[in-house]
Amino acid sequence: MKLLLVEDEPELGRQVTAWMNDAGHQLHWENTARQALASLQKESCDVVILDVGLPDMDGFSLVQRLREADLRMPVLFLTARADVSDRVKGLAAGGDDYLTKPFAFEELLARLEALHRRANNHVPSQRLLGGCRLDLVRRRVICGNEHIEFQPREWGLLEVLMNHEGRVLPKKFLLEQVWDIHFDPGTNVVDAMVCRLRRKLEVPGCGVQIETIRGKGYVFKTLA
Amino acid sequence: MKLLLVEDEPELGRQVTAWMNDAGHQLHWENTARQALASLQKESCDVVILDVGLPDMDGFSLVQRLREADLRMPVLFLTARADVSDRVKGLAAGGDDYLTKPFAFEELLARLEALHRRANNHVPSQRLLGGCRLDLVRRRVICGNEHIEFQPREWGLLEVLMNHEGRVLPKKFLLEQVWDIHFDPGTNVVDAMVCRLRRKLEVPGCGVQIETIRGKGYVFKTLA
DNA sequence: ATGTCACCTTACCGTTTGGTAATGATGTTT
DNA sequence: AAACATCATTACCAAACGGTAAGGTGACAT
Numbered sequence: 001m002k003l004l005l006v007e008d009e010p011e012l013g014r015q016v017t018a019w020m021n022d023a024g025h026q027l028h029w030e031n032t033a034r035q036a037l038a039s040l041q042k043e044s045c046d047v048v049i050l051d052v053g054l055p056d057m058d059g060f061s062l063v064q065r066l067r068e069a070d071l072r073m074p075v076l077f078l079t080a081r082a083d084v085s086d087r088v089k090g091l092a093a094g095g096d097d098y099l100t101k102p103f104a105f106e107e108l109l110a111r112l113e114a115l116h117r118r119a120n121n122h123v124p125s126q127r128l129l130g131g132c133r134l135d136l137v138r139r140r141v142i143c144g145n146e147h148i149e150f151q152p153r154e155w156g157l158l159e160v161l162m163n164h165e166g167r168v169l170p171k172k173f174l175l176e177q178v179w180d181i182h183f184d185p186g187t188n189v190v191d192a193m194v195c196r197l198r199r200k201l202e203v204p205g206c207g208v209q210i211e212t213i214r215g216k217g218y219v220f221k222t223l224a
Numbered sequence: 225m226k227l228l229l230v231e232d233e234p235e236l237g238r239q240v241t242a243w244m245n246d247a248g249h250q251l252h253w254e255n256t257a258r259q260a261l262a263s264l265q266k267e268s269c270d271v272v273i274l275d276v277g278l279p280d281m282d283g284f285s286l287v288q289r290l291r292e293a294d295l296r297m298p299v300l301f302l303t304a305r306a307d308v309s310d311r312v313k314g315l316a317a318g319g320d321d322y323l324t325k326p327f328a329f330e331e332l333l334a335r336l337e338a339l340h341r342r343a344n345n346h347v348p349s350q351r352l353l354g355g356c357r358l359d360l361v362r363r364r365v366i367c368g369n370e371h372i373e374f375q376p377r378e379w380g381l382l383e384v385l386m387n388h389e390g391r392v393l394p395k396k397f398l399l400e401q402v403w404d405i406h407f408d409p410g411t412n413v414v415d416a417m418v419c420r421l422r423r424k425l426e427v428p429g430c431g432v433q434i435e436t437i438r439g440k441g442y443v444f445k446t447l448a
Numbered sequence: 449a450t451g452t453c454a455c456c457t458t459a460c461c462g463t464t465t466g467g468t469a470a471t472g473a474t475g476t477t478t
Numbered sequence: 479a480a481a482c483a484t485c486a487t488t489a490c491c492a493a494a495c496g497g498t499a500a501g502g503t504g505a506c507a508t
Contacts, residue, residue, distance in 0.1 A: 106312050
């Protein structure tokens with residue numbers, strides 16, 4: 001596992017570095033938020049371990065900066081600030097876990113591994129849905145021995161729908177997610193595209209369908 | 225957020241149910257591991273809140289059962305067992321977070337939301353290459369704070385090139401892989417597309433380039 | 449130096465993609 | 479049942495995509 005530790009206290013930094021190396025992980029240690037950001041821009045890592053009290057910026061702001069820069073790796077806060085309000089703040093800012101000092105090294109390790117497991121495990125290149133297989137990288141649906149190809153827009157819509165399987169998604173929401181339109185242009189793009197999607201998905205054993213909830217939106221459903 | 229609480233203590237169950245409803249979430253409450261499993265088989269949820277000490281099975285075993293059944297929703301342990309060894313056990317068994325009683329409701333909520341955010345915000349499978357990040361699902365290259373978008377054909381070519389980084393790829397090979405053309409149509413499609421790719425990739429810190437090996441083909445190289 | 453060949457670049461244009469709007473169908477309300 | 483609202487479907491067309499070909503550029507050999 002490739003880790004980045006952002007910590008300004010030398011003693012703890014050395015300690016954690018030693019521990020992680022012992023545990024067979026690769027840890028890079030930065031002292032300031034600025035350096036950490038620069039480092040992550042250059043080279044990604046699996047999990048970031050973040051102190052809250054840094055010399056140049058607090059950890060909460062750093063996480064927000066990361067997310068704004070579209071750097072989505074898991075972040076674990078490791079800090080002496082144990083108040084519930086701090087914990088909530090850290091998690092709400094975009095952190096994934098929050099561990100307070102003093103802590104047991106085994107727990108830190110277990111939490112890091114849990115975060116890593118979740119982050120890696122979460123993007124299978126394929127996904128089973130209803131009676132068919134979705135190839136997320138090649139952007140097609142394989143259904144029996146039928147291959148269904150999709151145009152970019154169609155795929156975008158399909159992705160959002162299936163990521164919210166079973167939920168009613170208002171057209172407004174779909175317009176935002178797929179078209180990045182945050183106002184109502186008074187058109188029926190969504191309807192038209194749903195129509196096209198439906199036609200492509202009506203293959204015998206496909207087992208997925210897009211239902212209409214009148215006045216509410218569309219739901220993506222898998223059958224059997 | 226759709227939650228499942230697995231807890232045999234009635235008082236706590238009622239309490240959490242009330243809190244979550246207040247917070248605008250939908251919580252379903254089961255008393256036993258068996259019922260929880262059955263419920264999740266029928267209908268998925270966003271996050272499971274799990275007690276460790278259940279009448280019919282311990283929580284750690286339940287998580288393992290879930291994972292074996294390919295039910296991958298995030299699991300948060302909520303329990304009085306505060307030993308480090310228990311925490312490690314829970315996380316290692318496949319849990320995503322571990323919170324000990326007594327706890328603050330706001331922290332539970334923040335942790336649930338963090339788990340939900342992470343699970344939904346499906347981290348795109350990314351790949352680091354040269355000085356930039358490739359987003360394989362969204363089909364774009366992120367370079368510093370520059371986002372480079374690609375057309376389907378361009379992306380197809382880029383994929384093949386980078387999957388054979390450092391190898392000289394003859395045009396014939398590229399024609400087969402990207403265009404699925406197994407004869408020489410006597411055209412310069414490849415040359416033209418390489419030209420378009422190069423133009424898009426000439427971004428300051430990008431650190432990748434396509435070299436020409438005269439008479440042999442093209443090589444995709446990463447610099448620095 | 450000059451010719452030749454491979455590759456680069458550009459402009460062009462047919463094809464595909466995808467948004468619009470009109471029309472038809474289907475619920476829903478009165 | 480009639481009026482209305484919402485959704486489905488279709489045809490159309492502008493814009494984007496992507497293949498072609500022509501002319502330019504640079505490398506290499508004679």
